[in-house]
Amino acid sequence: MKIKVIFVNKTAGSWVKEGLTEYKSRLKRYLAVDFIELEMGSSTKRKEQEIMEDESSKILSNVKSIDHLVLLDENGSVLSSEEFAKWMNKKFISIQGDLIFVVGGAYGFHSDLKERANEQISLSSMTFTHQMVRVIFVEQLYRAMTILKNEPYHHS
Numbered sequence: 001m002k003i004k005v006i007f008v009n010k011t012a013g014s015w016v017k018e019g020l021t022e023y024k025s026r027l028k029r030y031l032a033v034d035f036i037e038l039e040m041g042s043s044t045k046r047k048e049q050e051i052m053e054d055e056s057s058k059i060l061s062n063v064k065s066i067d068h069l070v071l072l073d074e075n076g077s078v079l080s081s082e083e084f085a086k087w088m089n090k091k092f093i094s095i096q097g098d099l100i101f102v103v104g105g106a107y108g109f110h111s112d113l114k115e116r117a118n119e120q121i122s123l124s125s126m127t128f129t130h131q132m133v134r135v136i137f138v139e140q141l142y143r144a145m146t147i148l149k150n151e152p153y154h155h156s
Contacts, residue, residue, distance in 0.1 A: 068097060123137060
């Protein structure tokens with residue numbers, strides 16, 4: 001199983017890129033993680049529904065039927081870091097394809113994508129920019145791995 005994280009639109013800002021590079025490097029000790037950035041183009045003259053349909057189509061083109069698709073969505077299940085680590089451990093055992101996480105665009109996820117998704121997870125009841133979510137989520141992946149290995153990174 002491989003872990004993939006799909007980001008709608010390019011990563012902006014050097015601090016975001018540095019954070020992703022840092023945690024991807026740390027994660028190498030535990031598992032392979034691929035970051036996929038989807039170029040969406042300009043959305044200034046398009047309606048929200050059109051934008052979400054386009055994003056959904058591009059995301060789904062990166063997902064095979066056997067893959068386990070998880071949307072990072074404000075309405076998803078809320079897990080503590082420890083619960084997320086346990087959740088990850090279960091997925092390592094039970095999934096046949098790749099484990100794919102998606103950080104969506106500004107308008108959320110299209111209903112087609114929600115129907116295909118196996119699960120939805122919320123990172124917080126607070127709202128973060130889509131750029132910040134990239135670093136926060138990848139850090140949580142790393143934290144989950146250290147929890148599973150009983151390493152001292154996470155203090156509970």
